[in-house]
Amino acid sequence: MVGWSLLAGAAVLLAPKVAVEIDVSASPSSAMWAEKAKALAEEWYPKLAELLRQPGWKPPAKVTLRFEPMEGVAGTAGDVIHISEAWIRSHPDDWGMVIHELVHVVQAYRRPVPGWITEGIADGIRYAKFEPQKDSALHDPEKSPYTDGYWSAGAFLTFVERSYDRSLFTRLNEAARRGRYTPEFWRRATGKSLEALWDEYKNWYRQTSEEKGRQPRLSDLPEQRGKGAGGE
Numbered sequence: 001m002v003g004w005s006l007l008a009g010a011a012v013l014l015a016p017k018v019a020v021e022i023d024v025s026a027s028p029s030s031a032m033w034a035e036k037a038k039a040l041a042e043e044w045y046p047k048l049a050e051l052l053r054q055p056g057w058k059p060p061a062k063v064t065l066r067f068e069p070m071e072g073v074a075g076t077a078g079d080v081i082h083i084s085e086a087w088i089r090s091h092p093d094d095w096g097m098v099i100h101e102l103v104h105v106v107q108a109y110r111r112p113v114p115g116w117i118t119e120g121i122a123d124g125i126r127y128a129k130f131e132p133q134k135d136s137a138l139h140d141p142e143k144s145p146y147t148d149g150y151w152s153a154g155a156f157l158t159f160v161e162r163s164y165d166r167s168l169f170t171r172l173n174e175a176a177r178r179g180r181y182t183p184e185f186w187r188r189a190t191g192k193s194l195e196a197l198w199d200e201y202k203n204w205y206r207q208t209s210e211e212k213g214r215q216p217r218l219s220d221l222p223e224q225r226g227k228g229a230g231g232e
Helices: 009-014 028-051 085-090 096-107 115-130 150-163 168-177 185-190 194-212
Strands: 019-023 062-068 074-077 080-084
Touching: 019 028, 028 062, 028 085, 028 096, 028 115, 062 085, 062 096, 074 096, 080 085, 080 096, 096 115, 096 168, 115 150, 115 168, 150 168, 150 185, 150 194, 168 185, 185 194
Parallel strands: 019 062, 062 080
Antiparallel strands: 074 080
């Protein structure tokens, strides 16, 4: 588990703390993993709250990690994260899943938001900020567009963040949480349309793939050069 050099230490220290509860009543065998997940949540929740901050807004003060027999991997409803006991048994090192779901708790969207934005923010934070050491491969944008969400969208958002606006995740999240997101957001944030940015990313991916003779990875994305900006 890695630190997060992008966040100012003082800001994180001032971020709201969270009460993390674990519920293994339906899965007693998950107790040990659950304790580690609780410690991770207590460490990272303030960092996520700082990244997805918004003037006058406070994130939920309590999070419950509920382990149970269920289909799929995990899911979040309000401040409760449901986690599959079978998944952690077969993927005991998948701590990034916890971060992804914690992001959903912090997002706390109450108005309709395009799904790719919700999941793209969560996976962008997971792969590019929590576990960059894994240097995750980037999906081919010709086969997996940003509208697929998850890492397809997360990698694209990270590309835009590094190329244009280092506060992109903060601004995009605020626009979504306030119910103000429209496609015009991209012109205000970068000076380009969403379609133009996507074409730029596809061209970058293709050129990088040809130059390196392999599938591009997180470490191949441009170094941070985007400027910061005010809130949306």
